[in-house]
Amino acid sequence: MFAVFRTARKALRWLLLPVLAVLLAACDTALGxxxxxxxxxxxxxxxxxxxxxxxxxxxxxxxxxxxxxxxxxxxxxxxxxxxxxxxxxxxxxxxxxxxxxxxxxxxxxxxxxxxxxxxxxxxxxxxxxxxxxxxxxxxxxxxxxxxxxxxxxxQTFSNTANRLVGYAGTQGRNNIVIVHSQDPAGEQGRQAIASAISQNGASLAGTVSYALSQEDVIAAVPNVKSTVDATGANAIFLTSPSASALPLFAQLLPEAGVSPGVTQYIGLTRWDIPPQTVSLPGVQGGWFAVPDPAxxxxxxxxxxxxxxxxxxxxxxxxxxxxxxxxxxxxxxxxxxxxxxxxxxxxxxxxxxxxxxxxxxxxxxxxLAVATISNNQVRIISPAPQGFGGALF
Structure with a gap:
């Protein structure tokens, strides 16, 4: 499954996990x-x-x-x-x-x-x-x-995006490029991140989208690089899960000169699932949100x-x-x-x-904020323990 990290010429399989079906848009709008x-x-x-x-x-x-x-x-x-x-x-x-x-x-x-x-x-x-x-x-x-x-x-995209953008602001990473797929989940993710950027006083440096194909992911990489360079962005927020485009971006963006050590990588989805993902060089130092581990x-x-x-x-x-x-x-x-x-x-x-x-x-x-260091998940901001007196 992870042979794609060794070469971009390998075929990229777009996997659909059962849990992701939850994200499918409903036919009708919400009630009043x-x-x-x-x-x-x-x-x-x-x-x-x-x-x-x-x-x-x-x-x-x-x-x-x-x-x-x-x-x-x-x-x-x-x-x-x-x-x-x-x-x-x-x-x-x-x-x-x-x-x-x-x-x-x-x-x-x-x-x-x-x-x-x-x-x-x-x-x-x-x-x-x-x-x-x-x-x-x-x-x-x-x-x-x-x-x-x-x-x-x-756990909603908005909740995750707000937690991560809020934390990014405390770390001085408040000029953010959104990289999202051109599908319902990617669009919902983009909207959630953009809203979180606005609500937390951060700046939207730019948006780069891509279709769900290996060719389009590869083509998006130089666009991400040029957007980061032109805007001075200090963070990239990716909507892609590890079962989709994340592995390819994790390989190709650093190769293109978007260094994770300079530009903070942030993920809307769990980067520790499946466990093999944490061994990717490109995700080391990245941030993502997880439920309270304890x-x-x-x-x-x-x-x-x-x-x-x-x-x-x-x-x-x-x-x-x-x-x-x-x-x-x-x-x-x-x-x-x-x-x-x-x-x-x-x-x-x-x-x-x-x-x-x-x-x-x-x-x-x-939610807690996690990072990956030396192929291990580490919590860098613990989950809050209440909203002013949670009920039991």
Whole structure:
């Protein structure tokens, strides 16, 4: 897989990881504001519908579905004084089935919906139950579907970009070139980085885009070099994941004279997945964001101890949803599952650290900033441990 680093003439395989399907844009825009929610009796079991992608015929979806359910049940064990009636519904990873299953769940008495995973399915589920006032905590990370009764639990591009641009500013790296792919994920990444640059008082030195082919990646390299030289940029922010163009950029940009020692490389995605990526010369010294390592490690160990295998990379979102619901219900308020309660500023503590939901349906997660040094990942800015008193 990594032969591409030895020569740019080797064929570059564009891999699509199952988890990246979460980024697919939804067919419809987000709903308008909804402030209601079901009134609940906190002394009684809370009915939670878990919508998972099982039934699609994909082994990957089946594994993900089981891992999400396992993680949700793991979180239920930690609740004190709160009883969850968890009911699992299969969406087959399909928007139409997600909508019908969401409606069925509400008819069955669901007071909140956890899931589904994929953006189109989550959007459809939210629309299907919007009139009931039931909120949807989806596992998507696509902020385009957020809003109204739909919240996204996945780590968003905006959250990652803000954390990294903010940290870059503290290090004097505030003149940034964005390098992004010409696909939906790349465009969303570009928008998130540009917004983070504006919000954090940094400067956008330029933008270089490329199509998803080896030839276009190679052709983009001199454009990146000339943009850096012309603007005096001191950082490059790349949207590409390690399964796509990152390995080629990591090889060719330094060869073209864009030295990582002079121009800071920053990544919107995890540069430590797969593990082989950390051995690339071009990523040494690069910055990227990761969940709180201590929290994520503790969750992984707890999951492995309970189920005898490692959790799926996004299984922790199932844990997070139940943790948030349990924390709110434990306060004894009848409006515990309303949008206002879900978006309380203190946030929650979940499988990968602290997080909170925003009124616009997006989220903020406490992320650490990592770098790669001598082929090893090192934390250079630890994850925050709260937002002023996170709930448990």
């Amino acid at each position: 504001p909804i402030t209601g929610g079901p009134s609940i009796d906190t002394s009684e079991p809370v009915t939670v519908a878990l919508l998972v992608p099982s039934g699609s015929g994909s082994s990957g979806d089946e594994l993900l579905a089981k891992s999400l359910e396992n993680a949700a049940r793991l979180a239920m064990r930690d609740l004190s004084g709160v009883t969850i009636d968890l009911r699992v519904y299969s969406t087959a990873g399909n928007a139409g089935q997600a909508a019908s299953q969401a409606s069925q769940a509400v008819n069955d008495g669901a007071q909140i919906i956890l899931g589904p995973v994929y953006a189109e399915a989550a959007n459809a589920a939210g629309r299907a139950v919007a009139g009931s006032g039931v909120n949807v905590l989806s596992f998507s990370n696509n902020s385009a579907i957020a809003g109204g009764n739909v919240f996204v639990l996945g 929290a994520a490690g503790a969750f992984s160990a707890q999951y492995q101890g309970a189920y005898g295998s490692a959790p799926h990379p996004i299984a922790g979102l199932g844990f997070d949803g139940i943790a948030a619901i349990g924390a709110l219900v434990s306060q004894g308020r009848s409006n515990a599952l309303s949008a206002g309660s879900l978006t309380q500023g203190a946030g929650f503590r979940g499988a990968s650290g602290v997080f909170r939901l925003r009124p616009d349906g997006s989220n903020e997660r406490g």
